Amino acid sequence: MSEDKRKSEMVKEQDDGKEQGNGKVKESRRDFLKKMGVAAAATVAAPAITSTTAEAVSLGETFQTHFELMSDAQKEKAIARLEKRYTEQFGKQTTVANTPAPDGVLFGYALNIAKCIGCRRCVEACVKENNQSRDPAIQWIRVLRMERGNDTFELENLHKGSPDSNSLGDYGIQSGGHADKHVGLSGAAEHYYEPEQVPEDNAIYFPVQCHQCEDPPCVKACPVRATFRDPNGIVVIDYNWCIGCRMCQLACPYWARRFNWGEPELPNEDMNPKTHYLGNRPRMRGVMEKCTFCLQRVREGRYPACVEACPVGARKFGNLLDPESEVRKVLATKKVFRFKEAFNTDPKFFYYMD
Amino acid sequence: MTMKKQIASASEKPIAFARDFFSYAIKGGNLYYGWLLFLSFFVLVGLYTAFVQMTTGLIVTGATDQIVWELFISNFIFTAHIAAAAVLVVIPAYIYKRKDMKDLAVLGEIIALTFVTIGLNFIMFHMGRPERSWHTFPGLGIFNFPNSMLTYDIIVLNVYLGINALAVSYLLYMRYIGKPMNTKLYTPLIYVAVAWGPLIHIVTAFILSSNAAISMWHTAVLPFAFLSMAGASGSALIIIFFLLIRKFSKMDIADSVIDFFSQVMAWSLGIIILVFAAEFFNELYPATHHAASLEYMMHGHHGLDAYVPWFWATMALIVIPFFLLLNSKIRKSYNSLLPAVSFVVFMIILIEKPAVLVFPAFSPTPLGEYAVYHPTAIEIFNVLFIWAVGFITLTLLTKGAIGVLTGEVRDSNTVETSGGAK
Ligand code: SF4
Ligand code: SF4
Numbered sequence: 197m198s199e200d201k202r203k204s205e206m207v208k209e210q211d212d213g214k215e216q217g218n219g220k221v222k223e224s225r226r227d228f229l230k231k232m233g234v235a236a237a238a239t240v241a242a243p244a245i246t247s248t249t250a251e252a253v254s255l256g257e258t259f260q261t262h263f264e265l266m267s268d269a270q271k272e273k274a275i276a277r278l279e280k281r282y283t284e285q286f287g288k289q290t291t292v293a294n295t296p297a298p299d300g301v302l303f304g305y306a307l308n309i310a311k312c313i314g315c316r317r318c319v320e321a322c323v324k325e326n327n328q329s330r331d332p333a334i335q336w337i338r339v340l341r342m343e344r345g346n347d348t349f350e351l352e353n354l355h356k357g358s359p360d361s362n363s364l365g366d367y368g369i370q371s372g373g374h375a376d377k378h379v380g381l382s383g384a385a386e387h388y389y390e391p392e393q394v395p396e397d398n399a400i401y402f403p404v405q406c407h408q409c410e411d412p413p414c415v416k417a418c419p420v421r422a423t424f425r426d427p428n429g430i431v432v433i434d435y436n437w438c439i440g441c442r443m444c445q446l447a448c449p450y451w452a453r454r455f456n457w458g459e460p461e462l463p464n465e466d467m468n469p470k471t472h473y474l475g476n477r478p479r480m481r482g483v484m485e486k487c488t489f490c491l492q493r494v495r496e497g498r499y500p501a502c503v504e505a506c507p508v509g510a511r512k513f514g515n516l517l518d519p520e521s522e523v524r525k526v527l528a529t530k531k532v533f534r535f536k537e538a539f540n541t542d543p544k545f546f547y548y549m550d
Numbered sequence: 551m552t553m554k555k556q557i558a559s560a561s562e563k564p565i566a567f568a569r570d571f572f573s574y575a576i577k578g579g580n581l582y583y584g585w586l587l588f589l590s591f592f593v594l595v596g597l598y599t600a601f602v603q604m605t606t607g608l609i610v611t612g613a614t615d616q617i618v619w620e621l622f623i624s625n626f627i628f629t630a631h632i633a634a635a636a637v638l639v640v641i642p643a644y645i646y647k648r649k650d651m652k653d654l655a656v657l658g659e660i661i662a663l664t665f666v667t668i669g670l671n672f673i674m675f676h677m678g679r680p681e682r683s684w685h686t687f688p689g690l691g692i693f694n695f696p697n698s699m700l701t702y703d704i705i706v707l708n709v710y711l712g713i714n715a716l717a718v719s720y721l722l723y724m725r726y727i728g729k730p731m732n733t734k735l736y737t738p739l740i741y742v743a744v745a746w747g748p749l750i751h752i753v754t755a756f757i758l759s760s761n762a763a764i765s766m767w768h769t770a771v772l773p774f775a776f777l778s779m780a781g782a783s784g785s786a787l788i789i790i791f792f793l794l795i796r797k798f799s800k801m802d803i804a805d806s807v808i809d810f811f812s813q814v815m816a817w818s819l820g821i822i823i824l825v826f827a828a829e830f831f832n833e834l835y836p837a838t839h840h841a842a843s844l845e846y847m848m849h850g851h852h853g854l855d856a857y858v859p860w861f862w863a864t865m866a867l868i869v870i871p872f873f874l875l876l877n878s879k880i881r882k883s884y885n886s887l888l889p890a891v892s893f894v895v896f897m898i899i900l901i902e903k904p905a906v907l908v909f910p911a912f913s914p915t916p917l918g919e920y921a922v923y924h925p926t927a928i929e930i931f932n933v934l935f936i937w938a939v940g941f942i943t944l945t946l947l948t949k950g951a952i953g954v955l956t957g958e959v960r961d962s963n964t965v966e967t968s969g970g971a972k
């Protein structure tokens with residue numbers, strides 16, 4: 197079953213157009229193709245690997261151990277294997293880096309929800325940078341759209357409540373006026389919106405991605421330690437060690453993990469050949485993936501792709517241990533909150549307002 | 551006898567045992583072959599659908615990032631029910647020393663053994679990359695011990711499988727060669743198995759309730775619900791199983807045994823009702839966000855009401871059998887109502903797993919999305935494949951075991967000492 201069809205069978209909270217999810221996926225896909233040229237449209241990633249290389253590679257990959265437990269020589273070998281395979285498969289010189297985590301850094305992220313306009317440029321940039329599957333579409337960032345204001349307080353409900361005043365006699369005492377109705381629309385959000393233009397007057401936007409929890413429930417749940425916290429506080433996955441059990445996906449309160457239900461399709465033209473072993477290298481079917489704060493970039497001192505892509509500068513990124521960093525300045529001077537604090541996961545992802 | 555000969559005969563005997571056991575197991579009447587043929591049909595179809603899933607990925611199931619667990623894992627939870635309930639046969643036999651159940655204990659262990667195997671198969675199908683399961687083998691892979699609940703489950707399931715396999719084959723083999731068992735070895739094994747049965751189930755419940763992000767499961771009643779469901783569905787299966795054995799084999803099973811299980815089934819249903827009531831009250835009275843999944847099941851959400859009939863049917867079919875079973879006439883109707891009620895209880899708890907426990911729990915998702923699960927044909931045939939393999943195993947093992955227990959399968963050199971069990 198295609199992702200589009202699956203999506204179309206889901207109904208979102210406050211949903212009034214069932215096909216929105218469907219539309220969204222196609223829309224962003226079209227955009228990519230437009231940008232990448234006409235030729236892209238016709239091409240489906242055709243595996244161009246000769247069978248002998250593929251076999252040698254897959255045997256080697258099958259028996260390799262967890263990346264963190266490999267010796268340097270083993271790592272080199274594993275990486276060479278991958279580079280060779282990706283280069284042949286995608287028809288372009290691909291590098292798989294193993295840039296180590298820089299010392300004395302704890303990465304943090306701050307997002308200005310007053311500024312976000314819901315354009316989802318970050319989503320597009322992320323998909324492109326991180327080699328996410330285009331079909332079935334996998335996206336690491338969700339931009340939730342919420343209705344501004346509150347339309348449930350109405351005069352006619354003023355005297356309503358429970359118990360109903362004429363069911364068992366009218367005692368004139370009500371335990372709640374509007375209380376039997378949901379108050380406001382808080383918590384009701386959707387991420388398949390498809391407006392003509394953003395920002396919409398009546399909406400606010402709330403992007404969610406992996407919060408890189410300091411106490412990550414996903415890491416706790418993984419039976420084989422395929423997912424773990426790197427020395428910079430980024431939660432990463434060894435795609436070659438993941439057994440696809442999805443325990444981590446259940447555990448994550450931010451719904452940040454994406455599973456490769458089928459063979460990921462990544463057209464050659466769209467593939468970003470500059471990859472990192474723990475970051476944006478192409479994934480295989482049956483493994484988990486998620487945002488890594490663009491580990492391949494930030495370990496080299498660059499910004500994550502979403503930070504660069506945001507047209508309104510709503511996204512800030514930096515070293516939480518450095519008081520001079522942008523993100524620390526935000527924490528010190530703005531109105532800051534974290535999402536779902538009740539889960540006690542201590543996210544390194546902050547929301548703020550001016 | 552020379553030393554050499556002795557060794558030779560010692561290694562020959564287990565082979566002879568296996569040969570006699572299985573050649574007896576595959577013999578039977580037309581009905582027996584019909585049953586095996588019926589199951590083989592699903593195996594044949596399943597070989598194809600399993601191939602499709604293993605080569606295409608889990609996308610051929612109905613699972614999505616919204617509804618993460620498919621039919622496989624819901625069925626796995628159910629098999630854990632039955633496997634745990636098998637100790638209900640062992641406990642009366644070995645701890646209460648009931649004479650009428652002494653010989654039946656081994657059948658209980660066969661049930662445990664088969665259902666753990668079925669459950670492990672379901673887990674294999676559930677995994678995105680089953681060929682990497684070696685990552686969970688101690689020594690080869692790495693365990694996330696003591697953090698991951700799945701790690702515990704892998705350990706307890708395999709140990710339970712091992713214990714039962716050992717106990718069953720040891721007992722049957724000793725019967726076969728006509729020697730008394732070494733109770734110093736056997737009794738402790740049985741006691742460990744008895745303790746281990748509920749344990750596999752409690753750990754399975756913890757796998758679910760450890761996920762704070764899925765609020766419907768994040769409740770302390772889950773292990774109690776599971777154990778009471780094990781009592782009900784396990785007893786239901788055992789009743790049907792024993793009634794069939796009694797009808798079709800020489801094995802003698804007293805009415806008192808069936809009565810015991812129908813009582814266990816009745817009171818397990820009673821406890822399930824209480825557990826549900828407690829949970830529903832706990833959710834619905836404060837009616838916080840935690841109640842969202844339950845409300846979704848009870849009333850639907852914005853027109854999404856696929857689970858509503860399942861929910862109410864399940865609740866009704868758990869309550870009605872409870873009241874029926876309070877009636878001793880129904881409990882004693884061994885050839886009509888009792889098996890029918892047992893069948894309903896077995897099926898309803900099987901259906902409750904995906905339709906009430908698993909699929910609706912994922913809505914709303916942590917980001918507030920509602921979704922409905924649609925199992926695909928490939929997924930359904932894979933589930934039937936696993937069940938068919940499981941029932942074939944159960945049938946063959948039981949048939950062979952009955953042969954040994956009734957003395958029809960036995961070592962030709964054995965000197966009759968006890969006059970046989972006939
Ligand atoms: S947000 Fe989710 S995926 Fe990311 S670290 Fe936290 S629990 Fe893990
Ligand atoms: S899906 Fe992969 S990363 Fe997630 S818990 Fe399972 S093995 Fe670990």
